[in-house]
Amino acid sequence: MTEQAIPATEQGRPDAGSGADRKARHGAAAAGKPATIYDVAHAAGVSHQTVSRYLKGFEGIRPETRAKVERALAELDYRPNLTARSLTTGRSRRIGALTHDIDKYGPSKILGAASAAARDAGYVLDVVTLDTTDTASIREALAIIAEHDVEGILALSSTDEMTHAFEGIDFRVPALIAAEPDEPSRVQSQLATVGMPALVAHLAQLGHRRLIFLAGPHHWSAARNRTRALQVAAETQGLEVAAILEGDWSARSGHELIRDLPEVDATAIVSANDQMALGAVLALSERGLDVPGDVSVTGIDDLPDAAFYTPPLTTLRMDLSGRGRAAFAELLSRIDGSEAHEPEPVQSELIVRSSTGPAPR
């Protein structure tokens, strides 16, 4: 299948003889280099455009032509060069993903789900991590992403800095922050209407009347969302919020907040995530308080590990994977202009385990 096998069929050139080696490159695809559509076209004895048409699924190709192309394609193990394609079409099939705390469960879970959804849609995620949370470093990361010619931008952590960095930038491509789907809420938050009330009701039913809330960092919209939901639910159901303490999502911060409390004047601690709850449980036991004997503790998220904490944690299960998928789907619909089917509201479900029990006398 080498070059000279195609005799004088060379298209429009009169001097068929000597011209044969002029484009030796397109003969038997040179050493190791991936085959191009020109190689395929040459091997099939058609024009590159015919190959391109075939690849696009164009119907009007005669069966015998089609067969030749298919054979050449298979023989040369052709793989399209996305770079070249993207240069003309502007479609790079790449999405920029922006995140810090990728080693934290939430963002990485969302990332994983978004990435899987992306792969199914033929996209890959260009991940750029942030060292710090300041707006400047976010802007820099955005610049890197922009150079890489992505079709959309997805931010995986919804902090104020992120929101701020996104404002006033002309991305030229769709960009969105994968926030909890309810914030800021157009529709009523499912967490606020169902999940959190259920959690609070659970505590109320156990006789608790006073609780301490461990909040997430205030610059995260998800944290504010959860705090607000708790406040509303507690008020509605007549529970008193003795204190709202702000942590940073980490177990360490949950531990420190409870450890440094002058006194634990509540029978329940509600934490904005599971990890702070984990730290709180440890701090309580260090203070000689039993969970759930003296104090009940709850989390939010339902990490896979939360079922195996000692004691297993009562928590609100949040569908983070769904959030990642939904975020990607939303972005995708904005990219190709298709109608975004209303995202199914993310469910939060109360999971009762042994970290909650009857309030002590």
Next chain:
Amino acid sequence: MTEQAIPATEQGRPDAGSGADRKARHGAAAAGKPATIYDVAHAAGVSHQTVSRYLKGFEGIRPETRAKVERALAELDYRPNLTARSLTTGRSRRIGALTHDIDKYGPSKILGAASAAARDAGYVLDVVTLDTTDTASIREALAIIAEHDVEGILALSSTDEMTHAFEGIDFRVPALIAAEPDEPSRVQSQLATVGMPALVAHLAQLGHRRLIFLAGPHHWSAARNRTRALQVAAETQGLEVAAILEGDWSARSGHELIRDLPEVDATAIVSANDQMALGAVLALSERGLDVPGDVSVTGIDDLPDAAFYTPPLTTLRMDLSGRGRAAFAELLSRIDGSEAHEPEPVQSELIVRSSTGPAPR
């Protein structure tokens, strides 16, 4: 391919004035479209090649020309188009990253570190996740990555399937699996020579003589590595390994393995990671056994949360970030052919907390 067809008019004409609109596109960068070097060249009144030279840092440009280019560059807020550049240079500044379990702490931590290292080197990571561990799906993911024209490929989980999928494929670019740096070991594993012996010595010193090992899944090279290290250390120090039970890294598996044990005939449980240790602790307490009063438990990794388990977990801290950075550095050196400076051996350090204590009588 004959090119004499060129209208001949364009070339040498000196009529600078009227030609201005010939390429109106390159005038005031059309609506929203990013500026190209042609736009910049036009604005600066030089050729696009001069702009390209400037961008490459070429020295021999006259100061006044340089100034014009700089001004135009700033004015148009020029950003290079990586896609176009990569088409000619073949350098896409992209690395394909392959992973499953991205929501697990280990892989995501490694990914985060690799991504940060990549960003510092001007690269981004194209992340493709895997649903399953089978070779076929890995191959498919590799095909996706290959189309996206990456300069190197990094696999973040070192399972046998991954190794197998990598064999016999001509990637045309460097590819490596981010294994624990010691496996298969050219140099002696630091875990085997320092970390694990220290852990075992710690237990021996507390009077333990019999232990149960919770191993990771055997198809992970890291799991085999850890198992072997434990066996050697135990034998060397005269401790008996009562059983080796294989889990899947998850807390759930650790819990099940210990829960289903007919009897716990050992005074210590050594787990191949922290999460299985977490599950083991819960199972022990459900069996009425106190940690560390009746049984001591240790992990490996030192997850951020491990210090806040109840009780806080004695573990071997592994430098996963270092591993991610090292993997990327190694890949990068293979890409640009530079000499790979010998990777610093990843340290493992014994962290003693309260999940270990004196062996009971």
Next chain:
DNA sequence: GCTGGCGATGTTACCGGTAATATCTCGAAG
């Protein structure tokens, strides 16, 4: 039998860069 129309395919232009080559300008040497 000429011509219009259409289906199938080929040719050229273009995307935005970089590499290779050509041209232009000037100062120094002959």
Next chain:
DNA sequence: CTTCGAGATATTACCGGTAACATCGCCAGC
């Protein structure tokens, strides 16, 4: 005063695709 050479800059080709346009062959209609 030429000529030469080197530095500075401009022109052209090319990367591998897609889009737009051109061409070719064949059949139907007048």
